[in-house]
Amino acid sequence: MSAVTRGKIISKFHLLEKKAELLNIEPLEVYLIGGGNLALRGLKSATKDIDIVVLSRGQFSLLQDLLETPLPKLPVYVRQYRSRWDYDLGMSTRYLHPLQGFSLDVFVKRVLNKLYLSESMVSRAEAPEEFSSHELFKVMLVSKEDIFLFKSVTSLERTRDVEDLIALVETGLEYEIIIQELENQLFKDESLRSLVPGMIHRVDLLMKQIGTVKGLIRLKEYLKEISG
Structure with missing residues (x-):
């Protein structure tokens, strides 16, 4: 799978805006949470996948139409899979760019x-x-x-995942925001407590890599x- 640079992300997303105009779709809002976010911030040179979150099934359907509808000279993203369940919360799909391969x-x-x-x-998200x-x-x-919170939970401890977490730490994070957000999520879904041991392990791994950080x-x- 090919990597995509910051410049390519910007170019491809501009093409999606152009395609949305040609299709005359309703406004669609996507939230970037992973390597694509870091690349756009200049914290990562390239990424192999762009993680996008939408807030509803309606927004998911708009994005699906935008990616899959053919138009002359504009890319059609190829669906690799879609989750077997079909409800609003947690539905997921992977698309592959037909030429670049990300x-x-x-x-x-x-x-x-x-x-x-x-x-x-x-509320904390910003439009670049x-x-x-x-x-x-x-x-x-x-x-x-x-x-950081997403990656501390979903990281597979691949070299690039650890590098991403280190890059975030080195920017200077407000750890009280991370703690408050985790508290809020646990209040709404107690089952998330099962993620805590893995997060402790990743924090330990980070401190072995970069030394003592007060916030960590x-x-x-x-x-x-x-953790009890």
Whole structure:
């Protein structure tokens, strides 16, 4: 699978805005949570997949039409799979760009049956300047703190996952935001407590890589408190 650079992401997303105009679709808002977010922030040179979250089945359907409808000289993204369940929360699909080979992983509200894209995450998200003119395909970047939280839960401990977490830590994070968000998510879904041991392990891994970071120590203390 090919990697996609920041410049290519910008170019491909501009094409999706153009395609949305030609199709005259209703406005669509997508939230970037992973490597695509980091690439657009300049924290990663390229990414092999772009993780997108939408907030409802209706928005999912709009995105599906936008990616799959053929138009002259505009790419049709190839669906690789769609989750077997068909309800609003947690539905997921993977698309492959026909030429560049990078993938778009699309989730509805919940990512990999783990964390939710919450109202507070949405309130912290910002539209990057490159897409400020978009009216139909609106691109939002979740905050660095929220990317860290997602990655600390979904990371597979591949080299690139660890590098992404390190890059986020080195920007200087507000760890109280991370803690508060996790508290909010646990309050709404107690089953998420099962994720805590894995998060502690990843924080330990990070501190072995980059040394003592006051915020990571605070986060680990909190995670140990709630782990029981």
